Amino acid sequence: MKVVVVGAGYAGLLAANRLAKKVKAAEIAVINPRPHFVERVRLHQQVAGTAVAAAPLTSMLCDGITSRVAAVDKIGDGSVALDDGTSLDFDYAFLAVGSTVQPMPGSVPVGTWEGAEQARAALAALPAGNTVTVIGGGATGIETAAEVAEARPDLRVRIVGSAVAGGFSHRAYQRVRSGLVRLKVDVVDDGVTEVVGGIVHLRSGAAFASDLTLWAIVSGVPDLAARSGLKVDSEGRALVDEYLRSVDDERIFVVGDCAAVPGARFACALATPQAAHAANTLARLSEGRKPEPYALRYVARAVTLGRKNAVGQFTRPDDTLRRAYVTGRTAVVIKELASRGGKYGARTGTGA
Ligand SMILES: Cc1cc2nc3c(=O)[nH]c(=O)nc-3n(C[C@H](O)[C@H](O)[C@H](O)COP(=O)(O)OP(=O)(O)OC[C@H]3O[C@@H](n4cnc5c(N)ncnc54)[C@H](O)[C@@H]3O)c2cc1C
Missing domain, CATH: 3.50.50.60 (FAD/NAD(P)-binding domain)
Incomplete structure (x- = not known):
């Protein structure tokens, strides 16, 4: 089974690594525009110089997974076209190109x-x-x-x-x-x-x-899905069925920020469980078992306030706010563990 993973962020890496563990016969290729994984939840630290938010892609992939440094220009009909003029065929693909920014001129x-x-x-x-x-x-x-x-x-x-x-x-x-x-x-x-x-x-x-x-x-997502003719929502996110597959092509799983999962906002905390669920689904299908629908669940939202303070607010599964919140060192530790957990889950394929 040939599998192509488009985008080596939290979702793409987790899907690739989980699938490599679950489906030994899968030939998995990961395509990403740069040779490193970007730990996006630490980009504010990268800016301030308090952390390095990148790790070599090779250190993030399980043995046997290949990687290509390129951007995908088009996905569909069982193939991805790369910006270096080549293409790769797939039996299944994971579209995991994340989200993007639309900065105001002057910023x-x-x-x-x-x-x-x-x-x-x-x-x-x-x-x-x-x-x-x-x-x-x-x-x-x-x-x-x-x-x-x-x-x-x-x-x-x-x-x-x-x-x-x-x-x-x-x-x-x-x-x-x-x-x-x-x-x-x-x-x-x-x-x-x-x-x-x-x-x-x-x-x-x-x-x-x-x-x-x-x-x-x-705000917004890369226009790859729209450009490839997949159905997208008003933000450009690819429409998916209950198993996180493109509504246009059952061979394409869409996970992370670029997936139009009803009720989902851009969050690493959602990208990783979606990737885990989609990899599980493909593993089940490969064994002839029935897939299970994905269920969105929020737990909390949190912000760091420098390295010594943070605020974490607990939420219900539908993202409405609970009264409970934590601050100070406790919140710092929880937020740091969550950030490390995101990277660890991507590297090992473990997670919800
Ligand atoms: C400063 C900051 C702090 C954050 N803090 C939190 C937090 O505390 N908690 C939380 O839940 N979320 C947080 N987020 C949001 C979180 O980072 C994103 O939701 C998460 O990165 C989404 O993961 P992803 O795998 O979907 O996409 P990404 O991590 O964005 O990965 C997508 C990958 O696909 C690649 N790609 C794009 N286009 C193509 C193409 N055409 N071909 C091949 N590859 C392509 C990208 O270059 C990238 O490597 C934060 C974001 C920022 C910026």
């Missing part, structure tokens, strides 16, 4: 490896007293602003978002906000309309100068 995105590298270099070159503006009031924005503020206390750091930390319950929200203030981050609840000539313009009409403006919003 540098932190949500991709290339953007984070650009942001890291620009930040390292900033002299003391300069101002960094982080656009995005969600988890990526909060983590980026806090990480930069803690690593570079000589800079002025500002976070701007229409509702900074709005995704938390009132008490957890207060802990996130006070954590940012403790790190001397200026919190601005407003939308950004444009960034021109180093000036950030806000919806309210206010404007301020910014020496480095970071775009910390992850």
